[in-house]
Amino acid sequence: MNFPVVGVVGGGQLARMTHEAGIPLGIQFRLLSDTAQDSAAQVVSQVTVGDYRDLATLRRFAAGCDVVTFDHEHVPTEHLRALQADGVVVRPGPDALVHAQDKAVMRAKLDEIGVPSPRHRIVSDPADVAAFAAEHPSGSGWPVVLKTVRGGYDGKGVWVVHDQQEAEAPFRAGVPVLAEEKVDFVRELAANVVRSPHGQAVAYPVVESIQVDGVCNEVIAPAPGLTDELAGQAQRTALTIAKELQVTGHLAVELFQTTDGRILVNELAMRPHNSGHWTQDGAITSQFANHLRAVLDLPLGDPRPRARWTVMANVLGGDYPDMYQGYLHCMARDPALRIHMYGKDVKPGRKVGHVTTYGDDLDEVRARARHAADYLRGTISE
């Protein structure tokens, strides 16, 4: 057996689905998980339960792994540098990953390489936020988006403030705060690309990502009505970022399509991403398979779509905990529905799974996905 050992830090659904994609590759998969009950830990054979914030734990886990990669971006940068100094192959490496960990570093780098972002700067207190708002070309930049530079996701660590008084909350934690203009956007897009250490890269079709309360609710692949010019621009932007930041593995670039026809970078993620889940059933090679191929420095798989339209709808925790019961209705109603559940306990608003549908008629494909996601959640009982 000469098949490599891939270590994944973090036991969430991304690791779970990466394992699923790794089974056919015949690789050996090891997981570092917070608990034995985490989403991925339920389905993986070789699980180490431990704290990724502890360097000694990381070192023990990494020993014997041919490559270490991630379910999330929360491993301290200095620990990753220590692992690299030990000789561990870490992909993406800390010099790349820091751009997905620290929004201030990310914004500075995008400015440096000429990738357009929303207007932004680090702010020091509520008065400074007011000054940032006043710097807007129109003279009135309210509301302002404030973000802690580290640790935010799915709307956490993000505030939209309308005046100086509202701007006080983000500073209470005593961590650096980034101010960004609230972009006037038509919709949100995502450009997913995968890059390997030897420099090969592939770009998935640009998708539309529909957010509700800061959480991804639905993804449409490809983004309906997007011009070839903007789609190409979004893909080139993501490929440029992957190259300039020396990303290895999957890179998701969340984008705003502005009312005046520009593409601005919102966030980066260096791992398989919710906006790429559609690829499991809708692309020739899934984001999970390609992430593994990239971190193993194998040739990348074909990223093209298999269907005219693919729609992914997140299943969020709702009012009743028994999602399995809903399978009867959803599977009988739509035999082509693809259900992906994560083995997570249902909590209101928590992402516990997703469904995908595909076909030639976008309205029909969307309606099927929405129905299934809403039925599983309990929003509708038909």
Add this chain to the structure above:
Amino acid sequence: MNFPVVGVVGGGQLARMTHEAGIPLGIQFRLLSDTAQDSAAQVVSQVTVGDYRDLATLRRFAAGCDVVTFDHEHVPTEHLRALQADGVVVRPGPDALVHAQDKAVMRAKLDEIGVPSPRHRIVSDPADVAAFAAEHPSGSGWPVVLKTVRGGYDGKGVWVVHDQQEAEAPFRAGVPVLAEEKVDFVRELAANVVRSPHGQAVAYPVVESIQVDGVCNEVIAPAPGLTDELAGQAQRTALTIAKELQVTGHLAVELFQTTDGRILVNELAMRPHNSGHWTQDGAITSQFANHLRAVLDLPLGDPRPRARWTVMANVLGGDYPDMYQGYLHCMARDPALRIHMYGKDVKPGRKVGHVTTYGDDLDEVRARARHAADYLRGTISE
């Protein structure tokens, strides 16, 4: 968490791929495996290492499983009856499974329900084989196919004998022997169907199965040039068998297409089957997902193909043990190739994986699959 616990007996590649298909369903998967190194045991979280021939082991394993199903057909029928008597849900049940375990029982049942088989009868010694040959309508029925009624697979337990002297070998083991006419066939086909306890059934497209030395080498879906009439007849035959034998789960019916235009049943398998591996990448719902849905009595998934042609080629063990090295060439040459490796040590002739390809041009699709399988095996180095 109300998701059911599925117990699978046997740690081979079928269990491995069933687990892969079960991850998105969110079910809990438990495995009874001969060793901790078996193909499926490498990738499953909850593994019991034990001997499936030991009833006490089976009982301990089955306790806490909502349903027990199988990677193979070797569990003694009486053990399955004992489990059923304990209240364990066993799918397929022993009354169905015995037809895939015992070729004499299978042939008798197919005769009873009017499904055409090759001419056959139990034979007691070499002289009886000669008598069976002489009973052929032409007066000369040599060669004769002899099969041990239990335990054969992939060409094992099968002899093709040309005279009475050659007919001695199969009787040496002292087990019952079934004689069958050597059918004059154009090709081998397989009809895969899935049936649930509530009586729903789905039929996959009929495929052509190309055997080399009694081992499946390649599967083409759908079978090229098969008339709608014969395809329908093959599907109806498989659905009839599934219903009459009360099969729950996946049923593979291996068929001969005879030179005189008939369809005869060769073998039955009541589990996911090599002739259905193409469904992983080529059908809307894979045989593994549908087997799980059936044994859980969930509505079945759409069995229709996603591509005009899908080809599966088995990767057999060859002369060199390092198959991973071949990934570089195969993945770079064909970014749409799907590789499925089983984590098994390479031994000459052993099935260690398979590849699938799909597309609109059958010659091109076949050539891609054959090239990859031969390259991984080491038969060609391009």
